[in-house]
Amino acid sequence: MILLAFCGLIFQLHYTGDITKYINPKFVRLSQSLSILFLFLFFIQITRIWTSKREEAVHEHHQGQDFCHHDSHTCSHHDDHGDTQFTVKKLLSYSIILFPLLTGFFLPAKTLDASIAEKKGGLAILGNQKQEVNSSEISDESDSDLEDQSFEEELAEAGELEHDLSVNEEAEEISNEEFEQLKKDLYSASAIKMDDKVFSLYYEEISKDIDKFIGREIEFQGFIYKEEGLASNQLVISRFLITHCVADASMIGFLSEMEEAPELYDNMWVIVSGVINKAAYNGTELPMIKIKEWKEIEEPLIPYLYPLTIKVL
Known part of the structure; x- marks a missing residue:
């Protein structure tokens, strides 16, 4: 019954789509x-x-007949001999196995949020991060197209992308040439569009050499995280990057400045556009975004980011 319950739990997670709140989509097939x-x-x-019960029944029947010829008391005792005692050790073993089943069925899947970001170190983590990011998907649209589109049109495209990702759960691989082309596009485009496919790659490149990107237009989405010690007009717009599962989740995001910052709250999802600048936090230089436009959005169906995978030929 425990085996059947685990089968049902995994099926339920796939049916509801909550499986992507626990693991990288490229492991969906493995989970299935x-x-x-x-x-x-x-x-x-x-x-x-x-089979075992039938064999035991036949065996006990024959032995019972032999014993009963000599002593009716022995026969009665033998009938109870097959009962297995439920020891404390067995209770502990079953409890350990049943715990993930109970939590899986009765506790809703919860998205990592600002409270987890704080526990992981917040801005201190961002300041020390040197992510090694590989690619798994390539955007069909050039970053330079951002110049010809309005902010509202970008909002609509973000919704379409979310739908595509929710349907196509299994991540794609790209060649090393495609991966290098993505980086070239980042450096050549006058405006940077950080959709979910390239977010982690672009974030790493911008963080490595901030000076090359100062003054560039940028657009991205994430959840609000406010850390103690920030100015009233400052906040962090964050995402969680998952390599394998939520256990290895790491926070990435940008320190941002905006006039409306005091009105915003932790875990509020926004899509923003602004200009890249530079700031210092505890002696570490960080990219900082001066927000020009922003809009509150619903939490995406797939709120996490995943490393891109390079195909090995």
Whole structure:
């Protein structure tokens, strides 16, 4: 029954789409295979139990007949001999196994948020990060197209991208040439559009050499995180990057300045456009975005970012 329950839990996570709140989409197929394996083992175990019970029943019947010829008390005692005691050790073992099942079925999937960002170190983490990011998807649209589109049009495209990602769960791979082209596009485009496909790559490049990007237009989306010690007009617009699963999640994001900052609150999702600048935090230089436009949005169906995967030929 435990095997069947695990199969049902994984199926439920896939059916509701919550599986992407726990693992990188490129491992979705592996997760589905695991569900099938649990179901297969369930049927194997049912067969074993059924066969074992029948053999025990036949064996006990023959032994019982022999014992009963000599002592009726011995016969009665033997009938109870097959009962297995439920020890403390077994209770502990089953509790450990049942715990993820109970939490999986009865506790809703929760997205990592500002409270987790604070526990992971917040801006201190951003200041020390040197992410090694590989690519798995390539944007069909050039960054330079941003110049010809309005902010409202970009909002609509963000919704379309979210829909595409929610349907196409399995991540794609790109060649090393495509990966290098993405970086070239970043450096050549006058305006930077950081959609989910290239966010982690562009973030790393901008953080490595901020001076090359000062004054450039940028657009991205994320959740609000306010840290103690920031000025009243400052906040961090963040995302969580997941390599394998939520256990290895790391926060990436930009320190930002905007007049309306006091009105915004932790975990509020926004899409913003602004200009890249530079700021210092605890002696570390960080990219800082001076926000020109912003709009509150719903939390995306897939709120996390995933490293891009380079195809090895």
